[in-house]
Amino acid sequence: MVSPVYLRIVEDIKKKINSAELKPGDTVPSEKALCDEYGASRMTVRKGLAVLANEGYIYSIPGKGNFVRKPELNKYTIYYDEKNNSINSVDQTKLLEVNIIMPDEKLASDLQITKNKNVIMIRRLFYTDGAPVAYDVKYLLYQKGMPIVEKEIEHATFPEMLSKKVPLFALKKELVIYSAVPGDDIKRYLNIYDGLALLVVEQKLYNTENKPMGLGITYYRGDYIKLQGISE
Template sequence: MVSPVYLRIVEDIKDKISNGVLKPGDAIPSEKALGEEYGASRMTVRKGLAILVNEGYIYSIPGKGNFVQQPELNKYTICYDEMNNSINSVDKTKLLEVSIIMPDEKLAGELQITRNKNVILIRRLFYTDGTPVAYDVKYLLYQKGMPIVEKEIAHATFPEMLSSSVPLLALRKELSIYAAVPDEDIKKHLNIYHELALLVVEQKLYNSENKPMGLGITYYRGDYIKLQGASQ
């Protein structure tokens, strides 16, 4: 199957950047030149260039043209799914609690709400081959009439929990990753009887108006988690 012309323009320019033919700061051929080279309309060329801009390969200066972007050498993209990572995948979940709580001062601050607002608390355990590998806590803003289906919650990822109230594509996500020593409650749930560090992943989800919709904290056993990222 032949690729659309605008995608051929995208891939060809990407290849030239990757192979060093085009270097950071170099000018991209003009829309007219690209149109003549690929036998494409100016609209088609602009569609391809817009993709390159959105993906961070080039930038545009009005009246001057398009140029190769300086790469962000310290920027990595991590694909995160609390049910799967590079070492193992979750094959069983156990729902420990679903309840409506009043937030303490810290949680209210994280969710940017007052302390008299209801919050849904969800606690779960994740298992791999019969071993508890992660202790998972989610806090969702309670909305009147919001369905709480325990069977669905038990196996859902954090974004999926909010999909009934916020379109998945409208969610903005923030991720924080750090190491922590487990407290006695988490040790008990994860069957930890010796010194073992946890990898903690915090997720905060925002709606299209940039308002927090929920906070998730997952505590992984250090011997059952590995996150990987790649530069773009």
């Protein structure tokens, strides 16, 4: 099957960039030159250039042309699923508590709300092969009349908890990852009796207006989880 012309333009320019035939800062062939080379219309050529720009290969300067972008060497994409990672997966979830609370100053700041705004707090334990591997806390903005269905909450991922209020594709996500020494309560929940550090993942979910919809904090046993990132 023959690829559309715009995709041939995309792949050919990618090959030149990846082989260093075109280097960061070099000028990409002009629209006219590409039209002549591929026997294509300007609309087709511009479609190909738009794909390259969206994928981060090139950038445009009005009146001057298109140029090869310098790669972001420190940028990685992390695929995070709170119940699955590259070495383990959660096979059982235990709901510890669902409660409506008043936020403290830090939580109110994180969620960009006042301290008199109600918040739903959900606490869970995650298990693998019968052993507790993670302690999970979620904070969701409370809305009056909002039903709290514990069976749905018990097994849902964080985005799924908010999917009835915001379409999944509309949710914007932010991750913060760090290590921490567990407190006594978390040690007890996770059966930790030594100095095992925890990997903590904070998730903050936003709507399309960049307003926080919820905050999730999951404390993983350091011997359970492994996160990986790739450069693109």
